[in-house]
Amino acid sequence: MEKPKPYCLNVHFLRQVLIVADDIMHFIVALVLVVCAAIIMMNTLPNFLHQGIRGIIHVLNDVLLALIVMELLWPIVRFLQRKSFSLNPFLYIGIISCTRRILMIEAEHSVMSQVTNHAATWSELWPVLAELGANVTIILVLALALRLVGTREN
Secondary structure, X not given: OOOOOHHHHHHHHHHHHHHHHHHHHHHHHHHHHHHHHHHHHHHHHXXXXXXXXXXXXXXXXXXXXXXXXXXXXXXXXXXXXXXXXXXXXXXXXXXXXXXXXXXXXXXXXXXXXXXXXXXXXXXXXXXXXXXXXXXXXXXXXXXXXXXXXXXXXX
């Protein structure tokens, strides 16, 4: 049996050091994401206490943003558990983001029509409808992708 060469031991040791450093960095990123989600939720408390449509809109927006941040955590957790990479969290993030944007567009449009107290003209309305349509299309495509990826990963 041949004795291992010293440089092989050094490479193995350095590889282990890099793996540990990588795990530590992923863990730190995971902690930062959890703290960010907690800060988002704490900042939404004042909006939660307001009894108006704007308060509700801001709460919904902030809760969905916190959900997006927490969905970013799952690939990191899977990595730290040494599980295979999954696209599902990113597809969920896309769906949640588009849903969040649809809700915000509708809320902004609704609030603006209440504030200005006039019906929107077609030239004002079509960009809003186009963005809503684009977001709905993206949600449908991502839902289809989620279905396809889900059946492949099972």
